[in-house]
Amino acid sequence: MVxxxxxxxAALDSWIAAQDEEPTRPEAVRKLIRLGMTVQAE
Incomplete structure (x- = not known):
């Protein structure tokens, strides 16, 4: 649990609402973690 x-x-819920297929909160957290891990550090 996080x-x-x-x-x-609130920011997470806003991000979820902006998605075409609104993921559940746990799905959104997993997706954002995966996205964050693919971005190269500056």
Whole structure:
């Protein structure tokens, strides 16, 4: 389980709402982690 601060949870929910197929919160967290791991550090 991951606990998020209210502001982070609101941002996650906003991101979810902007997706074509709205993922569940756990699916969204997994997707964002995968996306973050593919971005090269600057």
């Amino acid at each position: 606990r998020l601060q209210p502001a982070d949870l």
